[in-house]
Amino acid sequence: MRISIIGAGPAGLFLGAALARRGHAVVAVDRDGGPAADGRWDRRGVMQFHHPHGVRPQVGAALRAELPEAYDAWLAAGAEPITFTLPDGRRVSGGMRSRRETFERALRAVVVREPGFTVRQGHVDAVAIADGRARGPVVDGAVLPSDLVIDASGRSGRATRAYGPAPAPAGDTGIAYVSRQYRLHDPAAPGPMTNPLAWQADPDGYQVVVFRHEAGIFSVLLVRPAGTLRDLRHDAAFDAACRAVPGLDDWTDPDRAAPITPVLPGGRLHNRYRPQPGIDGLVLAGDAVCTTTPMFGRGLATTMMQARELLRLLDRGTPGDFGAWCDAEMRPWVDDHVRSDACTRLLWTGADVPDGPLPSSLVLAAAEADPRIGAFCGDYLAMTAGPSALAAAEPLAREVYDSGWRPAPSDGPTRDELARIIRTAVPA
Ligand SMILES: Cc1cc2nc3c(=O)[nH]c(=O)nc-3n(C[C@H](O)[C@H](O)[C@H](O)COP(=O)(O)OP(=O)(O)OC[C@H]3O[C@@H](n4cnc5c(N)ncnc54)[C@H](O)[C@@H]3O)c2cc1C
Structure with missing residues (x-):
């Protein structure tokens, strides 16, 4: 087949090379020139x-299965596999320590050499449809004739928005990111960790996470209600916040590490699920299908899960089954985020735990008070089972909250206190 892909991000690059290896003639078009x-x-x-x-x-499993050279290139670029031991003694993979940039550069460098796969620069304005079938993307005004068009244009892609059902659910979560990258001085050791993957604190009204990447690089992330703590976009205010939060001050101590980027403000975060458009020859994949707030780091995983399923169905000659698979396997993650994020925002206002079925975030938190809940969390946390895996633990969690127990906020200034601290640090 002649296959066109809108977008050469993780979904487009991975699918493009994997489809070329199956003998298809594939072109990915991206407005970004690399x-x-x-x-x-x-x-x-x-x-x-x-x-x-x-x-x-x-993510690593998908690369190893389809594009092992890209996996090797990622390791060669410094990516560090994470393994840890579960309470039952099993050694499991925790994924990879890597910046997104390091991952995508390695993937791109390998797949652009793939015979049968072309990555070209251009803007896709729309998809040409005739007789109910996609005929090709319209690239800078001209149709690129295609037997199959894959829309991998990400969370903000517009090229196929006019086709198919409107996204549902679709929502601004009212939550925003601000982050900054640092590098450990050689030979300084990393700071404290609260789990094998990250250091995290949940003071009153916001969240702080330290993500370790490759080669001593790490990111400090502050997650806040959109519209609050805006001053954090200034380097001096971000520095002041780092000094004010216990544990974070340890990670960002100038004797341990130094920033390697300015503060990186982020746009607002969305939870959105877009059903397949139901047009022959047009398939959505990656973030074009679903986006979730990134606090659980699920986007690249859902992207790769989709890509592998789409490849499997194309191999079988039944790509039309992809829509039902996405509805069954992807949409529940978005619904799960919608409920958890709404609850997080509510709790950040000082409200109490709501009545009714508890969202996953509160079920997970209750495991601290009732260890029986932990037995239900592993597959959910690893995404080896969908959110329904937590359903049996919900009544246990409800008992915990009905007993009056509440998760204690982490040490550190409240959001209002932090706002005052960072305001004094902002240059006049
Ligand atoms: C703040 C934030 C933090 C995140 N953190 C994590 C995390 O910790 N872990 C995790 O797994 N995931 C995370 N994600 C999600 C992850 O980034 C996405 O899942 C991933 O980027 C999806 O890849 P994609 O290829 O589908 O889309 P994208 O990476 O968005 O790529 C889409 C490509 O399409 C191109 N494009 C769009 N429209 C057009 C057009 N009309 N013409 C030509 N080209 C076009 C764009 O230029 C882009 O290159 C995060 C997301 C956000 C917003």
Whole structure:
């Protein structure tokens, strides 16, 4: 088949090379021309590119299965596999320590050499449809004739928005990111960790996470209600916040590490699920299908899970089954985020635990008070089972909250206190 892909991000690059290996003639069109001659890659249009990404095991597994050279190139670029021991003694993979940029550069460098796969620069304005069938993307005004069009244009892609049902659910979560990258001084050791993957604190009204990447690089992330703590976009205010939060002060101590980027403000975060458009020859994949707030680091995993399923169905000759698979396997993650994020925002206002079925975030938190809940959490946390895996634990969690127990906020200033601290640090 002649296959066109809108977008050469993780979904487009991975699918493009894997389909070319199956003998198809594949072109991925991206408005971004790739890394510049001097090596810089600003990646305008993918606002999260330099924000921290937790990279789950599904990503490495997909590369090893389909594009092992890309996996090797990623390791050669410094990516560090994470393994840890579960309470039952099993050694498991925790994914990869890597910046998103390091991952995508390695993937791109390998797949652009793939015979049968072309990555070209251009803007896809729309998809030409005739007789109910997609005929090809319209690239800078001209149709690129295709037997199959894959829309892998990400969370902000517009090229196929006019087709098919409107996204549902679709929502601004009212939550926003701000982050900054640091590097440990050689030979300084990393700071404290609260789990094998990250250091996390949940003071009153916001969240702080430290993600370790490759080669001593790490990101500090502050998650806040959109519209609050805006001053954090200033380097001096961010520094003041780092000094004020216990544990974070340890990670960012100038004797331990130094920033390697300015503060990176992020746009608002969305939970959105877009059903397949139901047009022959047009398939959505990656973030074009679903986006979830990134606090659980699920986007690259859902992207790779979709890509592998789409490949399997194309191999079988039944790509039309992809829509039902997405509805069954992807949409529940978005619904789960909608409920958890709404609850997080509510609790950040000082409200109490709501009545009714508890969202996953509160079920997980209750495991601290009732260890029986932990037995239900592993598959959910690893995404080896969907959110329904937590359903049996919900009544146990409800008992915990009915007993009056509440998760204690982490040490550190409240959001209002932090707002005052950072305001005094903002240059006049
Ligand atoms: C703040 C933030 C933090 C995140 N953190 C994590 C994390 O910790 N872990 C995790 O697994 N995931 C995380 N994610 C999600 C992850 O970044 C996405 O799942 C991933 O980028 C999806 O890849 P994609 O290829 O589908 O889309 P994208 O990476 O968005 O790529 C889409 C591509 O399409 C191109 N494009 C769009 N429209 C057009 C057009 N009309 N014409 C030509 N080209 C076009 C764009 O230029 C882009 O290159 C995060 C997301 C956000 C927003």
